[in-house]
Each structure stands twice: as C-alpha cells, then as structure tokens.
Amino acid sequence: MRLLEQDLGYHFQNRFLLQKAMIHSSHAFEQGRQTHKDNETLEFLGDAVLDLTVGHALFRHFPEMREGDLTRLRAALVNERHLARMARDLDLGRYLLLGKGEEVNLGRGKDSILSCAFEAVAGAIFLDGGYEVAAEFVERHFTPWFDDRQQTMFLADAKSSLQELLQEQFNEAPRYVLEGEEGPDHSKTFHVSVRFRAETLGQGSARSKKVAEQEAAAMALKHLAKGQ
Structure with missing residues (x-):
C-alpha cells in the first residue's frame, strides 16, 4: 500500500480506508463479510466527491466558460471510461481484492471495476483528509487532462x-x-x-x-x- 500511496501522492492517516477502497464486493461476499466491508459505500461517496472537486477545479481553471460547457467537460472527465484509464495509470488493478469469479473473468482489467475503485479511493481520501486534500488530489491527477478533454469536447460539441x-x-x-x-x-x-x-x-x-x-x-x- 505504501507504493500506492506514493502514486496517489497522499499518505493516509487511517490506512484501513485505503485498504477498504480496494475490496471489491465479490471478494467480500466470498469471505462471508457483510456488505459494508467492501468498497461500495466509499465508491458512492467518491462519486459525489469527484463531481464537486472536479467541478470546482474546472470553475477555477475556466472562469469564462459557460455553464453548459463546464458540465460537458466535467462529464468528459468523470465517467467510467476515463476513470478506468486513470485507475490503470495508477495501477489500481494490482491492489484490488477480487473474488475468484472476477479473477477468472479478468476483473482487474474491467472498466466498471477500475472506475469504481478510483471513486472509492477518492472517497477514502476525502474521509481521511477532508475536502482540501481531496481537491489537491483532483488538481494533481485531473488538471493534466483539462486541455486535452476541452479540445476534444470543443470540436465534438x-x-x-x-x-x-x-x-x-x-x-x-x-x-x-x-x-x-x-x-x-x-x-x-x-x-x-x-x-x-x-x-x-x-x-x-x-x-x-x-x-x-x-x-x-x-x-x-x-x-x-x-x-x-
């Protein structure tokens, strides 16, 4: 987990939160754990955290952009495909705890599982360090994509x-x-x-x-x- 913390650029005070973010529901089920032992609640929280922090970052970086364009740009950044790509850049799949069925079905490479893990990590960072730390995480990992996604969206829409x-x-x-x-x-x-x-x-x-x-x-x- 220390290597993952280095890649994330954040060291947890409560490392249990990061560990929980890596527990897929299939693993928790096979281990006979209750559902609150998997990463789904952190994923739920992380989804809201990313919407807010990415939206806030876009608002600061593009103060003249219209509301509709800001919404579309955020959607181009916070979606399953892009979050899965960012999860791969962080090699999150390497740290995931999956059930045997998901392992057989190559779950570590699935966009749905990787994007949910990324959201769970965002939720864990928010719980551990608060809004400012979560916002710093977004600045570090999302802003390099802003211009690329803006240009793609600008032409496409x-x-x-x-x-x-x-x-x-x-x-x-x-x-x-x-x-x-x-x-x-x-x-x-x-x-x-x-x-x-x-x-x-x-x-x-x-x-x-x-x-x-x-x-x-x-x-x-x-x-x-x-x-x-």
Whole structure:
C-alpha cells in the first residue's frame, strides 16, 4: 500500500480506508463479510466527491466558460471510461481484492471495476483528509487532462455550443450551407460554412458533412470569442 500511496501522492492517516477502497464486493461476499466491508459505500461517496472537486477545479481553471460547457467537460472527465484509464495509470488493478469469479473473468482489467475503485479511493481520501486534500488530489491527477478533454469536447460539441450561444443572445439559430464538394464519390471532401443573418462566421472542410459543420462551428466560436 505504501507504493500506492506514493502514486496517489497522499499518505493516509487511517490506512484501513485505503485498504477498504480496494475490496471489491465479490471478494467480500466470498469471505462471508457483510456488505459494508467492501468498497461500495466509499465508491458512492467518491462519486459525489469527484463531481464537486472536479467541478470546482474546472470553475477555477475556466472562469469564462459557460455553464453548459463546464458540465460537458466535467462529464468528459468523470465517467467510467476515463476513470478506468486513470485507475490503470495508477495501477489500481494490482491492489484490488477480487473474488475468484472476477479473477477468472479478468476483473482487474474491467472498466466498471477500475472506475469504481478510483471513486472509492477518492472517497477514502476525502474521509481521511477532508475536502482540501481531496481537491489537491483532483488538481494533481485531473488538471493534466483539462486541455486535452476541452479540445476534444470543443470540436465534438461545437455545433451545440454555437447554437446555445446564438439562441441565448439573439434567439436565433445559425444556418449551415454546403458551399461545395470535390473528389470521387468514395472519397469526397465537403466544404461547409456557418452563417448567422448576413454574416459568415466560420468555414470547415472534411470527408463528411457533419464533421465539416463541426469544424465550421468551432471556427465560428473562436471568431465570436475574439469579438471580431
């Protein structure tokens, strides 16, 4: 557990909490322990802790970001797939106590089990050290992902963000116009512009109309952010 504490960047005052965070319900069941001996209650607490601390960190790092975008960015960070990836980076699977059935079914590599273990660790840190310590844990392990997830989300959800912005300010939606296409049928490139009233806000080109529209919307958002 000392190695895990080093990777977490936190040393527990009550190491029993960290040990409990590593006990999967399948192991507790096979050992004849009551359900409160597994990590599920810590997982429940950790889920709430991550929502709050990651939300707080995003609020501080992106003070100008709109509420809807903050919510989507937090969802891109606090979800089963991403938490499992972070658990793998910490090698949490190595420390898990699993039942024989889960061992046979390669439970140490399952996203569902790893993400729950990560949440349980967050809950354990909160119980042991309080909110500030939990917030420091989030800063240390989540902030390196902020820009990466922001960029991915920005492009993937640019159309929604642009529509929300224009609807909120002007009660009107933008229009996407196919300006042209080129190339053979099996490998076309589509050129799309996004227009609002009489102005072209952005343009995009891609192998599909949907992606071209997203690129045009992303350009429009950057254009509007600069106040041009």
